[in-house]
Amino acid sequence: MLKHILALALKEFLALLRDPRSRFVLIGPPIMQLIIFGYAASFDLDHVPVAIYNQDSGAGGRALVSRIEGSPHFEVVSHLDHDAQIPPLVDNKEVLLVLHIGPRFSAHLSQGGATALQVILDGRNSNTALLALNYLRSIVLDYNQHLATNQGQTGPPVKLSMRAWYNEDLDSHWFIIPGIVGLLTLVVTLVVTALSVAREREQGTFDQLLVTPLRPTAILVGKSIPGLVIGIVEATFIIVVAMLWFDIPLRGHVGALYLGLLLFLFSAVGMGLMISAISVTQQQAVLGAFLFLVPAVILSGFATPIANMPEAVQLLTYLDPLRYFLVIVRGVFLEGDGYALLMDQYWPMAIIGMVSLVAAGWLFRHRMY
């Protein structure tokens, strides 16, 4: 039995690595995606184009403008001198926000009174708008406190001392890049395993396998091994790149991470083999993998939080192995988690893996024609 499994696994590896197309699938997409996701996928704002319509000639307005110009988040691209210039700028997406400082801004301030500062935002991308607004708010708040102290006032009665844990600089990459470990490993493992049986069916070699003394369990295990090994290798590669190239700290227990990875791959292999057992042709397998992958990624919390989803959709995410692994990989990388804290993520993946592998085994035997 053990020798059978070894022979099968060896054959699977050879079949995968000797075929230029499969090699491409293993190497091409992961590197592409690592680059794209690593650099392009970020919610952080940089150099948001801003226009300033400053009707005020006093020092107050100037001071505020220089604070905005000094912020790395904003880039003042134009100064307006007329109301009518605002709509085309915003409409044409030349600026994301326009700051309108009224004519009596400094005057009001020096009199110790209150004044309004108007900001116009392009809300077409609501997330960008919201973040830009938050940046602006902090600048204004800061300026307010500065003014208050200058005027000898005590400032607001209550101060917030904000601290961001685990990701002190609020860098999105710290969130996205560990996520890529899960995403890419899922894609590669799923495609490798989903195609493995379908390819043999299409080429007729599956019949040849079934008439040998190999047991279905041996076939199942033999076909799982390459997915597992390749998954571990790719994941390790991405983890190393994340640590050395993208400088993401790995704060937790590596063992806890790899235990999670193993269970995650186990469930991914199970899903892949299930898709493979259902499909007759490679095209169907690719389509099936695609139909599983897209929702699995979107509902995993990879880019958008699960907590924001409606109740019913949140329930659905419990079926998604990636959901659990993302918590593990981020937990170990950033939060420094160990085994105990991740227990609740481990066992659901083990169950998904078991159920899908048993289902795949059943389908093997009952879909032989």
Next chain:
Amino acid sequence: MKTQRAARAMRFKGMIHKEWLQILRDPSSIAIAFLMPVVLLFLFGYGVSLDARSIPIGFVIDQPDSNSASFRASFDHSGFFAPRSFGSIQEAQQALAERRIDGIIWLRSNFSSSLLSGEDAPIAVRVNAVDANQARITQGYIQGAWLAWMNQYAARHGRDLPMPIALEQRVWFNAALISRHYLVPGLVAIIMTLTGSLLTAMVVAREWERGTMEALMVTPLNMQEMLIGKLIPYFLLGMGGMLFTVALAVWQFEVPFRGSFLALLGASALFMLVALALGLLISIVSKNQFVAGQIAIIVTFLPAFILSGFIFDIHSMPQAIQVVTLAVPARYLVSILQSLFLAGDVWPVYWANMGAMAILLVMLTVVVRKKAYKRLD
């Protein structure tokens, strides 16, 4: 001359009819053209949201009194939070580590006394920032609730809030900042990429793979006729998928549509042509369904997802990646669509993006014509 034209019309009709029948009989084309849009729309319409709500947050109040109660009440009423109380900071920190809450607000025992004495009364806020974007949004909401409470407090005590500048925000186009309103229009571009490039690449590759291309080539049909005849049904299918998606977006997801319908048709038609040309090129290069599918996903689908500005802001990407996005046709359509839906007909945006797509189309057509010849070698 006349008979030649009649023969050409007949060949066209034959090709289009054949493609149409094949589309109708192939469940996978129907799945990609109509099932995928529905799945994606519902996933994005319902599943994906950047709008935080009911953020679980832990309150640690060392000495409960009326001030701390009113502070907490401002969080209860904000609608963004689901506050929970913890007896001690240790318990709350444990809960934060276990991801049961996303943040802690800690009012120390000296909160009220400092407040009354007019000293600084600091509130410690800890946010789990693993997801930086959400952390930033949470921080913004906390700040909002805090400001609201201070205003209330100041008013109640007849004091002036030392906040000389009040930020008066006006958000255009999407006043409530609902993320669905910007995600769903962009999704139209993704769906059209699926039909235009992925499906077309697979279908043309299938003709090579099954050997039917060889039989077609030995008919009087010339290459242009064959390609155009083949693409018209997919063009219509893609446009149908687009209209279907837009209809769902407007009626099911209640995304406003403020532009003109003709502008929408024009932009999506041009984009569809670019996507078809890309699909065609992929199929000619790969001549095999498996490879065509892989290339189409990597070259068209993924970039449309990530590099088009559909979710991630192009402006904030590194310069090199921004240059790469110039070659992603979906970025132009996403930009047009977000304007058409939320802002209306913004002609400078519209024509600039249309121009870019037109340039891409011309370049692709030149390459396709060079690569597509009626020979097998």
Next chain:
Amino acid sequence: MNDPALILRDVRKRFSNGDKEILALDGVSIEVKPGSVTGLIGPDGAGKTTLMRLCCGLLQLDGGALEVLGMDAANEPAAVQAVIGYMPQRFGLYEDLSVQENLDLYADLQGVPLSAREARYARLMQMTGLAPFTRRLAGKLSGGMKQKLGLACALVRPPALLLLDEPTVGVDPVSRRELWQIVYSQVQEAGMSVLLSTAYLDEAERCDEVVLLHQGKVLGQAPPAAFSQEMQGRTWEVSSERVPVRRLQTTLARQPGIIDAIINGDRVHIITAPDFPPEAINLLPDTADLQIRAVPPRFEDAFIDRLGDTEDAIQATPEIRQVEKRETGGQPIEVENLERHFGSFIAVKKISFSVKQGEIFGLLGANGAGKTTTFRMLCGLLPVSSGKVSVAGHDLRSASARARGRIGYMAQKFSLYGNLTVTQNLRFFSAAYNLHGQAQKQRIHWALEGFELEPYADTNAGTLPLGYKQRLAFAAALMHEPEILFLDEPTSGVDPLARREFWARTNALAEAGVTVLVTTHFMEEADYCDHLVIMAEGTVLAAGTPHEIRAMARTLDHPEPSMEDAFITLIQQQEGGK
């Protein structure tokens, strides 16, 4: 109008595969006479398809000139394509369109005026017998009907030159005869010229002229009779009352001076070397009743004679261990009232037969007769609907792994791992059959040597020439020395030389006591079987020894029917009976 329809002068075509350059056609010069049928004959990989594609303007010439109906195919491919009809090897049918829709498509593309269509369709339908199936999807037609539809599509606008690339591959004898009738009716009615490639040598004799192609070179162009003429005085039939015909064939094949020996009915057909007198004493001195008579040469004889020289004629037969006689329990293979339904369709209807040890048992039938379904049930690849199957005393569907270790299986399509090398394939299959260490090494060595695969040991199985692929698949099925061997269409698409080799090995296996169950649609191969069953529409049409089955078709006009005659007679009888 007596100019040749097709002229090739010194045509060359190269393909580069990675860094290797392959000369597919090397200075080919042929002519196709107008209003005649020219056959293009050659083994697998001779360059037949390349030549066809060049004629259609689908490939560029690397040298020489090619003229189709007075036009230069290289410079005016569009003009050429407007007047020719072409049926590619993988008939260019859309399987998801119906028969009528396929015809309409090609009529549109070929510019057949609407007014002319009705009459043309009616004529084509009448010729092909597809009229009752116009609404059926092409993918749901049987292989023979698909080919007829492909031909109809190529003929929808009567072309001046018709090019057919292996139109009869995998088609049963009845459909093959019909295809030929259609081709000839077109030649006679419309004066069409036809160039047709085929791997069936008996079809060569139906052509007006034959071009023999081998390794990209023309070995000759002449009427088929001219080819056989050269063989005059070298072809004989040998028979003996006492020696079984198969053993006779095996013995004769090993004799020096005999170039070829094949079974033909109850006799062995031989070709002798020139100047080799075929007298009993020269052939088999110890067989007293050996009868030898001269027979007129056939085209196949000429083919084998010419190609046998160019190829390595002596084939090694691997050493085979004698299978012990099994004392216990019934026959190695027993089938009783076997049935299989697919939905409401009954693919196999209550069939019964049994196979004795050391026997070659043939399962014959047209496409769709239920052979493959039966075969798959025997191997345990398909569950049985009702009835009983027993292979070596087990139902393989539920049998233990050990029972499966006693059978060998070779699938219809080449089904080894194409991107693994020959050695890697052998190593994997031997391991799957529980061979390890020294035993495994020995067996792999045996396979590489016995099947002459050594030069290809490190080649990817997928890139082997077809004949070698078949050898490899055969070797893989024999790694564990099975007692029972299942061979599904082992010779489909394989050229005559490789087929001879295959049968020589199978005979040797049977001699050693291995039980062989084989399916085939080459009727002449049925003569190699000890027993056979002819299936049609899921039932057993006839069963018995080849001799008995041929006897069923014996009439006064036809005292010595071939197996193909018998098959057609039986099918016609059955259809008449309905």
